[in-house]
Amino acid sequence: MKLYYAPGACSLASHIALEAVGVPYELVRVDLREHKTASGQDYYAINAKGYVPALELDDGERLTENAVVLQYIADRKPGTIAPAFGGxxxxxxxxxxxxxxxxxxxxxxxxxxxxxxxxxxxxxxxxxxxxxxxxxxxxxxxxxxxxxxxxxxxxxxxxxxxxxxxxxxxxxxxxxxxxxxxxxxxxxxxxxxxxxxx
Ligand SMILES: N[C@@H](CCC(=O)N[C@@H](CS)C(=O)NCC(=O)O)C(=O)O
Structure with missing residues (x-):
């Protein structure tokens, strides 16, 4: 998984969740003024909404919106940092x-x-x-x-x-x-x- 983040921004929550569940992930820093990644890629091409966090899954699919990204990460190891879905x-x-x-x-x-x-x-x-x-x-x-x-x-x-x-x-x-x-x-x-x- 790849987390698009900006230092200290709301994406820090997803970063913490990734650390807490202990799954492998890569970080991609985004400059939110320029809306470009550290390698100079146009961030709007990654997330048309322009904001962090965005989580890219291993098959290339992307998820946005903190409340949802956090749950996706938590559900990689059910019951660790969120109760099981449905209850x-x-x-x-x-x-x-x-x-x-x-x-x-x-x-x-x-x-x-x-x-x-x-x-x-x-x-x-x-x-x-x-x-x-x-x-x-x-x-x-x-x-x-x-x-x-x-x-x-x-x-x-x-x-x-x-x-x-x-x-x-x-x-x-x-x-x-x-x-x-x-x-x-x-x-x-x-x-x-x-x-x-x-
Ligand atoms: N609705 C989004 C909002 C995310 C958001 O506000 N991200 C801010 C950083 S905390 C951002 O990237 N702002 C830059 C921009 O909107 O261009 C979510 O809940 O994930």
Missing amino acids: MPRYHVMEWLNFIATELHKGVGPLWKPSTTESQRMDVLQALGRRLDYIANALRDRKFLSGEQFTIADAYLFTILNWRKALRFDLDRWPAIAQYQDRVGALPAVQKAMAAEA
Whole structure:
């Protein structure tokens, strides 16, 4: 498998998942400003949507969309970083993935844009605060989003919250989430993926 990624971008979640399941994979770095791969290939020719992650399978077929790419990777070793497909525990992981994708990942999108005004920024931070309240409450009695076991939902949440320095927000009001970030960040798969992306 080949993962098209950009350092520190949301593709880091898929990178962590690949490390956690321990399947062989290759990384292809994408310059998201130029939309070109490290070898100069037009990235739109690989993913017409222009964004990372994209996962190329060994037969050349490609998959995009974080929430789906993560599940495809997890299902290479069923039961390791996602519960088996079809049962309620898996639907709850999918519920988290969708929440992270739509409410957090895309929710903080405006914070990346220089054109976002201070008042728009405050609105985004307020909505983010409500989402973080919800997550902190979920984490009060468990180690990871789904319980005692790390899943792809944690890989995704960790990745988005890891942007907080660049996006100028902190977790001071949510110590349970700050501790969770430290806990996930210390996992070997996470350390390895982060080091590889430098
Ligand atoms: N809907 C996509 C969004 C992915 C996305 O926003 N990727 C960002 C990096 S975190 C990106 O590549 N942006 C560059 C671009 O859109 O050209 C997903 O969930 O995978």
